[in-house]
Amino acid sequence: GKRKIHYLFEDGKEMAEEYDIKTGQLISRKWREKNTLGGTGKWQVEVGEPTSPLLGALESELITESSSNPIFMRKDTLSSFQWRIRNLPYPKEVYSVSVEEEQRCCVIRTTNKKYYKKFCIPDLDRYHLPLDAAALSFTHANNTLIITYQKPKEILAAEEQLQKELKKIKAANTGDGDCKTQ
Secondary structure (H helix, E strand, O other), X not given: OEEEEEEEXXXXXXXXXXXXXXXXXXXXEEEEOEOOOXXXXXXEEEEXXXXXXXXXXXXXXXXXXXXXXXXXXXXXXXXXXXXXXEOOOOOHHHEEEEEEOOOOEEEEEEOOOOOEEEEOOHHHHHOOOOOOHHHEEEEEEOOEEEEEEEOXXXXXXXXXXXXXXXXXXXXXXXXXXXXXXX
């Protein structure tokens, strides 16, 4: 049910995206750069579930971060960019979400000074588009703060064009994924 697209750029960067085949919606986007020694670095998640850094490591048995810490992740819809911050128990009136035009980022604040977060929208930076405070909104439900930024028409048009191009591409492995050994 997923289609994975892997991009290699001239500057050595890699990008991997996963799309839902039925809806064409972006599920995840990860970036990776070469490190200073020329080897491949770690994947940086831009969209989708963040990966646990200690997954399967021995240290995970000794020290782990609290499961009640806020978890910040991006999960886009077809018409908007959306961020979800889980484990935030305060009522909606406590939160303030604003746009910092000079720093090109969005800021989340609480009046009780318990949570503060700055985050950028890399898609707008890639297209050199300005931030629009009117496109930003938020809601709170089930201990989750949901921030929504409506996609500009330029990005919607570019994504529609990309979906047309992706439909033309044939899959590299359309089989069942079994490896043939010799």
